[in-house]
Amino acid sequence: MGALPKQRVTRSRQGDRRQHHKLIPRHIVRCPNCREYKETHHVCLSCGFYAGRQVLDIEVARPVAPSS
Ligand SMILES: [Zn+2]
Incomplete structure (x- = not known):
């Protein structure tokens, strides 16, 4: 059997x-x-x-963008 929590963690402590x-x-x-x-x-x-x-070449928007 795997490890089991010893005590329930309240929503408050879970949030903490x-x-x-x-x-x-x-x-x-x-x-x-x-x-x-x-x-x-x-x-x-x-x-x-x-x-x-x-520092970057920005392309101007083209009418049709190539797929490659
Ligand atoms: Zn700018």
């Missing part, structure tokens, strides 16, 4: 154990280049800027 399981909200700021919302310390996915310079 899980108090760190909460979701943490992302830190959102405005991109200084394009004013779009982005995460702090992340490249702006809208314009591809990070630390005041272009």
